[in-house]
Amino acid sequence: xxxxxxxxxxxxxxxxxxxxxxxxxxxxxxxxxxxxxxxxxxxxxxxxxxxxxxxxxxxxxxxxxxxxxxxxxxxxxxxxxxxxxxxxxxxxxxxxxxxxxxxxxxxxxxxxxxxxxxxxxxxxxxxxxxxxxxxxxxxxxxxxxxxxxxxxxxxxxxxxxxxxxxxxxxxxxxxxxxxxxxxxxxxxxxxxxxxxxxxxxxxxxxxxxxxxxxxxxxxxxxxxxxxxxxxxxxxxxxxxxxxxxxxxxxxxxxxx
Amino acid sequence: xxxxxxxxxxxxxxxxxxxxxxxxxxxxxxxxxxxxxxxxxxxxxxxxxxxxxxxxxxxxxxxxxxxxxxxxxxxxxxxxxxxxxxxxxxxxxxxxxxxxxxxxxxxxxxxxxxxxxxxxxxxxxxxxxxxxxxxxxxxxxxxxxxxxxxxxxxxxxxxxxxxxxxxxxxxxxxxxxxxxxxxxxxxxxxxxxxxxxxxxxxxxxxxxxxxxxxxxxxxxxxxxxxxxxxxxxxxxxxxxxxxxxxxxxxxxxxxxxxxxxxxxxxxxxxxxxxxxxxxxxxxxxxxxxxxxxxxxxxxxxxxxxxxxxxxxxxxxxxxxxxxxx
Numbered sequence: 001x002x003x004x005x006x007x008x009x010x011x012x013x014x015x016x017x018x019x020x021x022x023x024x025x026x027x028x029x030x031x032x033x034x035x036x037x038x039x040x041x042x043x044x045x046x047x048x049x050x051x052x053x054x055x056x057x058x059x060x061x062x063x064x065x066x067x068x069x070x071x072x073x074x075x076x077x078x079x080x081x082x083x084x085x086x087x088x089x090x091x092x093x094x095x096x097x098x099x100x101x102x103x104x105x106x107x108x109x110x111x112x113x114x115x116x117x118x119x120x121x122x123x124x125x126x127x128x129x130x131x132x133x134x135x136x137x138x139x140x141x142x143x144x145x146x147x148x149x150x151x152x153x154x155x156x157x158x159x160x161x162x163x164x165x166x167x168x169x170x171x172x173x174x175x176x177x178x179x180x181x182x183x184x185x186x187x188x189x190x191x192x193x194x195x196x197x198x199x200x201x202x203x204x205x206x207x208x209x210x211x212x213x214x215x216x217x218x219x220x221x222x223x224x225x226x227x228x229x230x231x232x233x234x235x236x237x238x239x240x241x242x243x244x245x246x247x248x249x250x251x252x253x254x255x256x
Numbered sequence: 257x258x259x260x261x262x263x264x265x266x267x268x269x270x271x272x273x274x275x276x277x278x279x280x281x282x283x284x285x286x287x288x289x290x291x292x293x294x295x296x297x298x299x300x301x302x303x304x305x306x307x308x309x310x311x312x313x314x315x316x317x318x319x320x321x322x323x324x325x326x327x328x329x330x331x332x333x334x335x336x337x338x339x340x341x342x343x344x345x346x347x348x349x350x351x352x353x354x355x356x357x358x359x360x361x362x363x364x365x366x367x368x369x370x371x372x373x374x375x376x377x378x379x380x381x382x383x384x385x386x387x388x389x390x391x392x393x394x395x396x397x398x399x400x401x402x403x404x405x406x407x408x409x410x411x412x413x414x415x416x417x418x419x420x421x422x423x424x425x426x427x428x429x430x431x432x433x434x435x436x437x438x439x440x441x442x443x444x445x446x447x448x449x450x451x452x453x454x455x456x457x458x459x460x461x462x463x464x465x466x467x468x469x470x471x472x473x474x475x476x477x478x479x480x481x482x483x484x485x486x487x488x489x490x491x492x493x494x495x496x497x498x499x500x501x502x503x504x505x506x507x508x509x510x511x512x513x514x515x516x517x518x519x520x521x522x523x524x525x526x527x528x529x530x531x532x533x534x535x536x537x538x539x540x541x542x543x544x545x546x547x548x549x550x551x552x553x554x555x556x557x558x559x560x561x562x563x564x565x566x567x568x569x570x571x572x573x574x575x576x577x578x579x580x581x
Contacts, residue, residue, distance in 0.1 A: 013511045013531035017397035026398060037512050094372060095363070121511055123393055123400075125375045130331070130363025139442040140331055142360045145505070155446070159506060160356040161457035165328075166447040173442070179512060180505040216372030216410075220401040221393065224537065230557045232549075241561045242571035245543060248559055250579050253541045255520040256463070256487055 001055035002110040005046040005079065006102055006132070007039040009063050009070040010122040023220040035070045038117025041177035044184040046115050047078045049149060056080040058109065062090055062101045068200065075195035076187030082200035087212070089205040094214035095123075099131035104208035106136065111172050113154070118143050118176040126176075133174035141169055145180040258407035261287040262295040262347035264338055264365075265310060265318075266358055268329075272306050274460070275353035277313045278418040282380060283351055284314025289382045295319060295347060296427075297338050299434065301327035311427030313420065318427045319345070321434035328445045329357055335364040337434035342369060342408060344432075349387050350408035351380070355415055355459070362412045372404030374411040376515070378538060387411060395511040395534030415459055416517050417538070455490050458509065463489025463520045466509055466536070467497060470525015470546060470565055474502040479566065480524060483573040486580065492516070494526050510535035522572075524565045528553030545569065 011017065011031045018027040035043075046057045057079040061067050064086065071082040085101045093101065106114065114136075119126035126142075133140035145164075146157035154173065158165045187195070205212050231248075235241040249256045263279040265272060276296075283294045293316040298307055300322065307318040321337045338361070342350065350365075352358040354376040366373035374389035378399075381388050387409040389402040404410065458464060465484040467477055477491060484491045493503035495510050509516055511531040521539035526532060528544070528551055536542070537556060544557035545565045554560045561568050 011394065013534075014529070015394075016530065017394045019398050026394075095375075096366065096370070096372065099367065121395060124391075124395060124515075125373075126359050127363035127366060127373055127375060130360065131367035134335075134364055134367030140360075140364065141443070142331075142363075143356060158356075161460060162451045162455075164449040164451075165445055166449065168444050168446055170442040179508070214372070215366075215370070215406050216374055216402050216404045218393075218400040219388075219403045222399045222401070224392070224396055224399055227537070227542075227556060227558075230542070230544075230554065230560055232554065232560045232562060238561075238563050238567035239571040239575075241563060242568050243575045245559050245561060246572060246575035246579055249520065249541070249543070249576075253520070253558065255541050256576060256580065 001049060001053050001112045003046045003049055003055055003057045003113055004106055004109070004111055005039070005043045005057060005059055005074065005115040007043060007059055007061045007070050007074055008036045008117070008120045009033050009061070009067040010036045010120050013037070013121060019221050019223050023222060025221055033066060033069065035073050036117045036120045038119060038177055038179070040184040041179065041181045042115030042117055043074045043077055043079065044182045045147060045177060048182065049113070053149060058083065060102055060105050061085065062093065062098050064091065071200055072195050073187060075198045076191040077185055078191060081198055084200055084202045085208065086202055087204040089212035092214055093212065094216045095125040095127035096131055096215045097212055099128045099135060100210050101208060102128070102132050103135035104210050105203060113171055114174045116174065116176045118178045129174050129176035139169045139173045141167060141173060142176040143178040144175050145178050147175060147181065258346045258348040260293050260295050260345070260347040261290065261349045262297065262351070262408065264350070264352045264358070264361065265296045265298045266353050266355060267298065267300050267303055267306055270303060272309055273355070275355055275358065275415045276310065277420045278415065279351050279353060279413060280310055280313035280315050281421040282413060282418045284421070286349060286380065286382055290385065293317065295345065297321070297341060299326045299334050299337055304429065304431070307427060307429045311425045312422050314423055314425060315427045318429050320429055320431050322431065323434050323436065325436045325438045326434060328448065330441055330443050330445065331360055331364050332441055332443060333436045334361050335368055336436050338365055339368045340435050341432050347408045350410045352412045353415060354412040358412055362410060366410055369408065371406040371408060371410055374402035376414050377411045378414050378417050380411055380413065392538070395515060396537050397534055414517060458490055458492055458507065458514050458516050461490040461516070461518050463487040464492045464516055464518045465489055465522045465524065466492035466494065466526060467524045468494035468526030469496040471497060471502065477503065479569045479573070483522070483569055483576070486573050486576050487520070494532050523553050524569060526553055527551045528556065
């Protein structure tokens with residue numbers, strides 16, 4: 001099988017995010033960068049498919065020079081080769097531009113299935129998989145928590161509000177991974193050594209021949225609205241405090 | 257020239273979902289500022305009768321695509337049908353719900369229409385005649401103001417955040433041919449496994465009682481279930497609790513789980529790791545119950561109780577029961 005997994009480098013979930021004084025973005029200085037957690041599920045599923053059915057796994061990422069670390073991480077987990085779409089023109093890429101860059105990099109490659117994370121935990125857009133599927137004229141399965149390969153198709157479980165859907169989709173298709181799909185492996189030491197020698201093809205905007213102007217622009221970044229300071233409820237007994245909170249929720253907050 | 261504020265209404269099993277009314281009410285506000293009409297796209301099978309309900313929330317025209325090929329929801333079919341009527345009528349703004357289905361469709365449509373989409377917005381307004389969409393980034397650690405220069409300017413709205421306003425109005429119903437060829441669809445829904453617990457999804461709950469590491473184990477959640485039952489709410493969990501296997505994945509609140517905005521969020525034995533705060537900070541009221549007075553969760557809480565949750569929660573349950581009796 002020819003399997004592709006798209007990855008993005010994002011700030012770690014524990015990272016404090018500081019907005020630049022001029023609102024033009026975030027301060028990147030102190031941030032620890034990691035592979036987007038949802039992309040890890042995609043890479044893991046890609047590796048499991050390969051281990052079961054043979055074939056190879058190609059990692060594709062759009063991002064600045066540091067994103068190479070994330071590609072190497074995926075190669076260390078067991079992927080075979082990488083494509084790094086790297087160009088300052090993509091610094092302000094939105095989901096559409098990112099998907100277009102991925103599509104341009106993937107087009108022409110033999111491909112049975114493409115994995116993406118269901119969303120990246122930085123911009124939280126959750127659009128790239130769907131736009132990529134549209135641009136490559138493939139069906140999409142978003143938010144997948146279980147995947148079974150059945151030859152020319154896959155069967156997937158997708159949770160929706162209050163239900164789960166079992167869907168069958170013809171290959172090739174784009175699958176976006178949700179937590180629960182699998183437990184991603186850690187890269188082994190030999191894996192990390194091997195990854196250094198695996199091929200990664202670096203491409204710029206000109207080589208892909210796509211426009212890099214974002215369609216949805218972040219005009220301004222702001223800190224979250226501050227919450228007014230709360231009250232610590234005093235009292236001697238747990239019961240007394242509980243009764244007071246219940247009263248406040250009823251009379252002051254009016255939410256119960 | 258593109259004009260009109262449109263929504264994609266969401267229905268399931270022949271009933272409109274609440275997000276549809278939130279979308280309609282929000283679209284009405286924006287349209288009034290622009291002096292334009294509100295249009296709604298309604299897709300499904302045997303759903304024409306639902307169109308009139310949208311008028312009550314301010315929709316002027318409902319474009320109904322009614323066909324067996326549109327039920328159950330399949331991304332490709334709905335995206336194709338919606339794109340067809342959008343290309344024909346050229347609305348300036350298009351709002352969808354940031355529900356599971358809404359987000360799935362929104363991404364595909366943005367691709368088809370080659371336009372910009374702001375996901376999971378918590379505020380939308382008109383600035384200089386254009387849509388200004390405000391949305392959390394990094395799960396709410398900061399916010400972005402999004403502007404789109406192509407039409408339709410798309411945004412998906414976070415459920416439970418935008419108010420619903422009823423007005424008296426009759427919507428005009430316009431039927432259109434969705435133009436979807438069933439033979440060309442590559443996906444098929446084989447089975448719908450309904451959750452039989454009768455609970456709504458966390459993202460749609462008005463009250464969430466959530467437990468973390470302080471619950472000490474899966475059996476600890478029983479007292480949270482009891483409180484949630486009294487408040488007609490749902491039980492959520494922190495990443496620590498889910499990773500420990502105490503609660504199912506679908507209950508996780510936080511940056512790598514669900515982002516929720518209930519009217520009331522009660523955090524029990526949750527210290528308030530930044531990735532958890534990211535998932536619940538947009539709740540309208542937050543109560544924190546934790547033994548550790550230094551826990552970061554108290555900085556976000558409207559009401560805090562520093563005490564043993566195993567003593568406080570049962571008392572809170574009986575106090576609420578009395579108030580609601």
